[in-house]
Amino acid sequence: MSNFSANKSGMSTQHQRRQSMPAPTPISTNVTPTIIATPPSATGTGILGGRFHSRHPMLLHGGPTNRFTAAFESLLSYIPRRRRQIRYPLVLGLALYFFLVYLYFQDAATWTAIAGFKIKNMSFNWDFKRCSYRKDPMLFVQDSSSILVIWEMNCKMAEMDLVWTPVEAAGSQQSQQQLHNDGREANIASTTINVLDKTHVVYTATISGIPAVNTNITYSIRPPRILSHLIRTYTFAHLPNPPLLKDREIARFGAISDNQCEVKQFFKVLKAMTEHHKVDYLIHAGDAVQEYDNLDNWQTDFASPLSYFKIGQTTPLIYTHGNHDYDVHGNYPYTGKRTWHAYTVAGVRFIVLDSNLDRREQDAWLEEELKSEECKKAWFRVVLVHISPYTQYWEKVAWEAKGEKHWGSFIRDRYVPLFQQHNVDLVISGHQHNYMRGQDDHMVYTIIGGAGGQLDEEQVEDYPAWVGGKLKFRHHYVLMKITGDRRLIWEAYDADCGSRLDAFVLHSRTEV
Structure with missing residues (x-):
């Protein structure tokens, strides 16, 4: 037999053997499967879902479903499958982004305004802007018949005057039209020019001889x-004497202090005050800026916020100097040179003192002022001094080691006895960054240093004058109202939430 035949015969035998093997038994479909219990997260009922049950043992946790988890799962389902591993960081990142956007738009006006202050100041510093106003006009009370007007430009113009006229209620349009003409029938105030540098030129003029009756100017x-195009026209009220209106308010004073270097918070304080109240005068108890010699501070941290709310131009300031806005040379180009003075507004005799100057000249002036007929006849005698006679909260290290406990001690040692002797009703101070109200006999002490600076919460002294009074560690402003029935109503407001922090009423002790 040939090899081919043998091979063929062997293959045939093998094929026959395969055909003779029995067919495999089919698998039965009637077998009951074994059920393995799985946690809710593996079956897709938990917050993580079944698709994660094989990822990591730490993911095998879950809980009852609710609307939040269903919504969350629905949101995650939009993320492509290939990016499932990063979907949680992605969702958290998006949530954080939208939260920050929400916060921005909640405070968009503040941030936008502050950015505008900075940009405007830089454009002036870099000399990009043509001749224009760096600082809009600001008003400072000089005495009962004089208002100081200060503005600043980035150029020097010798021919720039200030004209003014009393405005009657019926003839206000005529008076304003008169000012827009050549000004020959209006009062003209001469202007003084002070060149600080080529982009800081300060103009000063005094509106003097204001009528003794209450009027608009x-x-x-x-x-x-x-x-x-540089003409600027404004109107303000001047109230040297109280009208005979027994059941009505005759004047409103806003009061703030220590906004230094915190323009964002200062902006919020001014916004809260102007949104809820209309004030005739603004009391400022000092420390308007952090660094007196820094011209940018005066622009962005003080003048620009006041101009934004039209306060400086239409609301005369009753101003005292603090330790941060103290000029050793006594020039004070932005606030006026006088450091101690007095005047009567709406029945209140304001006595403005300088706690930076421990001088016998101020002592003698104060004693004569308290004895004057103007002071005795006023409904109320209010002292305005930056450093309180009784500063109680400060930084402990600075208070002791740096000797700051001695700042303004002459106010307590020499002036408080004069206040008590001559029936001073109210002492308004700043310097300490919080709100306090206390009383010593018939005299009320207040500290209103909450217009922006970081709050002081460390107690360094314990004076009896504050016992039984009020203490608030909040940024705030004050509204002081004078009524025709000879009352002084004092209200302090939280600048962040608008709630009233404190209130009291003083009745005039002056005999009619």
Whole structure:
């Protein structure tokens, strides 16, 4: 037999053997499967879902379903499958982004305004802007018949006057039109120019001889005719004497202090005050800036916020100097040179003192002022001094080691006895960054240093004058109202939430 035949025969035998093997038995489909219990997260009922049960043992946890988990799962389902591993960081990142956007728009006006202050100041510093106003006009009370007007430009113009006129209620339009004309029938206040540098030129003019009766004053800054676009016109109320209105308010004073270097919080304070109240005068108890010699501080941290709310131009300031806005040379280009003075407004005799100057000249002046007929006849005698006679909260290290406990001690040692002797009703101070109200006999002490600076919460002294009074560690402002029935109503407000922190009423002790 040939090899081919043998091979063929062997293959045939093998094929036959395969055909003779029995067919495999089919698998039965009637077998009951074994059920393995799985946690809810592996079956897709938990917050993580079944698709994660094989990822990591730490993911094998879950809980009852609710609307939140269903919504969360629905949100995650939009993320492509290939990016499932990063979907949680992605969702958290998106949530954080939208939260920050929400916070931004909650405070968008504040941030936008502050950015505008900074940009405007930089454009002036870099000399990008043509001749214009760096600081809009600001008003400072000089005495019962004089208001100081200060503004600043980035150029020097010799021919720039200030014209003003009393405005009657019926003739206000006529008076304003008169100011827009050549000003020959209006009062003209001469202007003094102080060049600080080539982009800081300060103009000062005094509105003097204001009528003794309560009236509105319209004033206008009048540049050369070729620069008529720089004309600025404003109106403010001046109330030297209280009208005979027994059941009505006759004047409102806003009061703030120590906004230094915190323009964001200062902006919020001014916004809260202007949104809820209309004030005739603004009391500032000092420390308007952090660094007196820093011209940018005066621009962005003080003048620009006041101009934004039209306070500086239409609300005269009753101002005292603090330790941060103290000029050793006594120039004070932005606030006026006088450091101690007095005047009567709406029945209140304001006595403005300088706690930076421990001088016998101020002592003698104060004693004569307290004896004056103007002081005795006023409904209320209010002292305004930056450092309180009784500073109780400060930084302990600075208070002891740096000797700051001695700042303004002459106010307590020499002036408080004079206050008590001559029936001073109220002492308003700042310096300490919080709100306090206390009383010593018939005299009330207040500290209103909450217009922006970081709050002081370390107690360094314990004076009896504050026992039984009020203490609040909040940024705030004060509204002081004078009524025709000879009352002084004091209200302190939280600048962040608007709630009233404190209130009291003083009745005039002056005989009619």
